[in-house]
Amino acid sequence: MSARLVLLGPPGAGKGTQALRLAERIGIPAISTGDIFRANIKDGTDLGRQVQEFTSAGALVPDELTDALVRDRLLHDDARDGFLLDGYPRNAAQVAALDAAMAQAGTQLDAAIELTADTDVVVERLLNRAAIEGRADDTEPVIRHRLEVYRAQTAPIANLYAERGLLVRVDGIGEIDEVTERMLTALAEQIG
Numbered sequence: 001m002s003a004r005l006v007l008l009g010p011p012g013a014g015k016g017t018q019a020l021r022l023a024e025r026i027g028i029p030a031i032s033t034g035d036i037f038r039a040n041i042k043d044g045t046d047l048g049r050q051v052q053e054f055t056s057a058g059a060l061v062p063d064e065l066t067d068a069l070v071r072d073r074l075l076h077d078d079a080r081d082g083f084l085l086d087g088y089p090r091n092a093a094q095v096a097a098l099d100a101a102m103a104q105a106g107t108q109l110d111a112a113i114e115l116t117a118d119t120d121v122v123v124e125r126l127l128n129r130a131a132i133e134g135r136a137d138d139t140e141p142v143i144r145h146r147l148e149v150y151r152a153q154t155a156p157i158a159n160l161y162a163e164r165g166l167l168v169r170v171d172g173i174g175e176i177d178e179v180t181e182r183m184l185t186a187l188a189e190q191i192g
């Protein structure tokens with residue numbers, strides 16, 4: 001199966017883990033804007049310097065930077081026949097930017113998968129991850145801010161995709177394998 005997909009869901013819903021597993025099963029690259037930003041910060045690139053103040057505060061990186069990054073990444077050979085975007089788009093303007101980039105390439109999205117999880121569960125998961133991975137943006141005040149940004153800007157875009165008949169909602173709570181299977185089943189129902 002090849003597919004052009006986006007993965008939505010609150011921070012801590014398990015998007016990163018599930019994106020890698022799902023992409024591998026389908027045979028498409030998983031493209032995480034958060035991972036790309038973190039790698040650039042770690043390597044001290046220009047982009048890393050530009051985005052650090054936003055990521056460390058749990059704020060969205062400006063759309064111009066993020067949209068350009070994704071547009072370029074989607075032109076790589078490995079993404080020609082399909083991809084899974086993890087953590088992009090995150091607001092309505094990014095939805096429009098992605099539409100434009102895909103229209104230019106003569107392609108369109110096949111589905112938007114929303115991984116759902118309760119706020120209490122995600123806060124607990126993120127605090128645990130902070131203890132294990134030491135991610136700079138997993139402190140409690142920043143976690144709260146990231147969840148607020150999600151609620152205000154990202155959650156509403158699920159409706160935009162629902163209106164187009166592209167939204168697939170999957171319960172993100174459960175064993176990792178079980179959630180991956182749920183996603184594959186729901187996706188197969190959506191796109192065959």
Ligand code: AMP
Pocket residue numbers: 011033034035037054055056058059060061062066086087088089090094137146
């Ligand atoms: P994530 O790993 O997806 O939780 O992303 C970590 C951080 O990277 C976010 O809190 C934002 O600061 C930034 N980021 C990732 N994706 C985007 C995006 N699509 N738009 C703006 N900022 C983003």
